[in-house]
Amino acid sequence: xxxxxxxxxxxxxxxxxxxxxxxxxxxxxxxxxxxxxxxxxxxxxxxxxxxxxxxxxxxxxxxxxxxxxxxxxxxxxxxxxxxxxxxxxxxxxxxxxxxxxxxxxxxxxxxxxxxxxxxxxxxxxxxxxxxxxxxxxxxxxxxxxxxxxxxxxxxxxxxxxxxxxxxxxxxxxxxxxxxxxxxxxxxxxxxxxxxxxxxxxxxxxxxxxxxxxxxxxxxxxxxxxxxxxxxxxxxxxxxxxxxxxxxxxxxxxxxxxxxxxxxxxxxxxxxxxxxxxxxxxxxxxxxxxxxxxxxxxxxxxxxxxxxxxxxxxxxxxxxxxxxxxxxxxxxxxxxxxxxxxxxxxxxxxxxxxxxxxxxxxxxxxxxxxxxxxxxxxxxxxxxxxxxxxxxxxxxxxxxxxxxxxxxxxxxxxxxxxxxxxxxxxxxxxxxxxxxxxxxxxxxx
Numbered sequence: 001x002x003x004x005x006x007x008x009x010x011x012x013x014x015x016x017x018x019x020x021x022x023x024x025x026x027x028x029x030x031x032x033x034x035x036x037x038x039x040x041x042x043x044x045x046x047x048x049x050x051x052x053x054x055x056x057x058x059x060x061x062x063x064x065x066x067x068x069x070x071x072x073x074x075x076x077x078x079x080x081x082x083x084x085x086x087x088x089x090x091x092x093x094x095x096x097x098x099x100x101x102x103x104x105x106x107x108x109x110x111x112x113x114x115x116x117x118x119x120x121x122x123x124x125x126x127x128x129x130x131x132x133x134x135x136x137x138x139x140x141x142x143x144x145x146x147x148x149x150x151x152x153x154x155x156x157x158x159x160x161x162x163x164x165x166x167x168x169x170x171x172x173x174x175x176x177x178x179x180x181x182x183x184x185x186x187x188x189x190x191x192x193x194x195x196x197x198x199x200x201x202x203x204x205x206x207x208x209x210x211x212x213x214x215x216x217x218x219x220x221x222x223x224x225x226x227x228x229x230x231x232x233x234x235x236x237x238x239x240x241x242x243x244x245x246x247x248x249x250x251x252x253x254x255x256x257x258x259x260x261x262x263x264x265x266x267x268x269x270x271x272x273x274x275x276x277x278x279x280x281x282x283x284x285x286x287x288x289x290x291x292x293x294x295x296x297x298x299x300x301x302x303x304x305x306x307x308x309x310x311x312x313x314x315x316x317x318x319x320x321x322x323x324x325x326x327x328x329x330x331x332x333x334x335x336x337x338x339x340x341x342x343x344x345x346x347x348x349x350x351x352x353x354x355x356x357x358x359x360x361x362x363x364x365x366x367x368x369x370x371x372x373x374x375x376x377x378x379x380x381x382x383x384x385x386x387x388x389x390x391x392x393x394x395x396x397x398x399x400x401x402x403x404x405x406x407x408x409x410x411x412x413x414x415x416x417x418x419x420x421x422x423x424x425x426x427x428x429x430x431x432x433x434x435x436x437x438x439x440x441x442x443x444x
Contacts, residue, residue: 013043017057020064025220026261029067036061050088055081055095059102069303071110078103092130094137097123101144111345113151120145136179139165143186153387153424155193162187181210185225193388195429197235204229218256220263223249227270234277235430243278246271260298265291269309272316281319288313302340304347307333311351314358323362330355344382346389349375353393356400365404372397386424388431391417395435402442414439 016039023032040061043054058081065074082103085096104119124141131138142165150158165183185207192200208229211222226249233242250267257264268291275284292313295306310333318326334355337348352375360368376397379390394417401410418439421432 013039013046013053013057017053017060021060024064024067026258028258029064033061033064033068036064050084052095055085055088055099059099062102062106066106066109069299069305071106071304075103075106075110078106092126094131097127097130097137097141101141104144104148108148108151111342111347113148117145117148117152120148139179139183143183146186146190150190150193153384153389155190156424159187159190159194162190178214181207181214185228189228192232192235195426195431197232197430201229201232201236204232218252223253223263223267227266230270230274234274239278242274246274260294265295265298265305269312272312276312276316276319281316284316285313285320288316302336304341307337307340307351308347311354315354318358318361323358327355327358327362330358344378346383349379349382349389349393353396357396360400360403365400369397369400369404372400386420388425391421391425391431391435395438398438398442407442411439411442414442 016035020032020035020039023029023035036057039057040054043051043057047054058077062074062077062081065071065077078099082096082099085093085099089096100119100123104116104123107113107119108116120141124138124145127135127138127141142161146158146161146165149155149161162183165187184203188200188203188207191203204225208222208225211219211225215222226245230242230245230249233239233245246267250264250271253261253264253267268287272284272287272291275281275287288309292306292309295303295309299306310329314326314329314333317323317329330351334348334351337345337351341348352371356368356371356375359365359371372393376390376393379387379393383389394413398410398413398417401407401413414435418432418435421429421435425432
């Protein structure tokens with residue numbers, strides 16, 4: 001086609017864009033990026049900055065940048081793209097509203113969930129007014145709002161949105177429609193976050209079958225839902241079933257995809273986490289060490305996924321008693337996370353908490369205490385005072401105070417924490433049960 005039509009023909013640009021998407025689906029994001037950048041430049045020159053195809057391929061370029069961890073670049077691109085879309089198509093055009101939602105997802109990915117919430121709430125009101133309550137785009141907007149609320153710890157509000165949403169979607173589309181399955185998956189994750197693991201497991205079992213029928217048992221989406229099913233099994237204490245399922249997922253992924261495909265990497269990482277949960281830290285370490293090196297080579301040393309894998313490796317080293325090695329890794333990771341993401345990004349806060357636990361295990365209680373006191377204050381301000389992450393940080397601070405013999409201060413934290421957890425998460429939530437157990441130990 002390139003020979004017959006030339007590099008600047010519309011059909012050539014269209015097929016090159018589709019080829020780039022195929023590269024992305026195959027896990028070859030760098031190849032996709034290279035092709036998309038070329039197509040965007042050609043499309044701007046031949047069709048113009050404001051042509052619908054230029055806007056579409058630019059949106060795809062932003063998605064690839066996000067996949068490669070270049071999220072701030074993607075954000076800048078999406079912000080400029082949105083301004084163009086508003087100017088050319090109007091504030092209420094479906095293309096503009098879609099780009100607002102994409103921008104909101106990027107902000108959420110960067111830890112700026114409060115800003116994302118404002119956007120998704122605004123766009124949802126417009127969608128309802130312009131397209132109607134049951135239009136697929138409106139359902140998608142409601143789903144985005146539910147996901148954002150869940151991320152902010154407002155899980156019960158998310159559940160109120162998503163339960164009728166899934167039923168509404170079934171009423172207007174086939175039960176096996178991908179969007180219906182996506183809504184049901186969000187529902188499963190929401191009820192799982194509320195501690196209702198048995199209900200989530202039943203729904204995920206159904207979804208695995210649906211995805212398998214619709215997309216095939218070896219499709220990345222089907223494998224991803226299987227991963228979620230395995231994680232839920234782990235929460236239910238069905239550890240041997242988890243291990244068998246994770247090993248099966250990894251074998252399938254390695255057979256179907258290239259070694260550096262995201263599905264393979266995710267399967268290895270999740271299997272390692274399963275070994276950790278089972279207390280088999282040596283097996284986890286054997287998987288994690290080569291995975292970290294592979295992630296550095298494929299994604300780069302500073303990619304957020306590489307940092308996440310180093311974080312898991314550090315925790316495994318800590319579990320094996322190799323505290324000095326764990327500390328060295330965590331300090332290096334925290335410096336990078338602070339520089340690349342933000343000192344108050346949720347992923348940075350997770351790394352700070354993990355570092356504090358390692359310091360405590362090394363007997364450096366005062367160092368851990370100083371970090372945790374600051375962390376709790378930041379978590380209350382940045383995330384929310386009643387977010388599950390904040391609850392866990394309060395509990396960890398309480399534990400450190402107890403180690404230092406400051407029992408009364410520890411109790412002053414734990415008593416209201418238990419009450420708040422019962423109120424927000426419910427009496428049967430695993431975190432609530434853990435906090436109750438911790439409080440009883442303090443009182444004994």
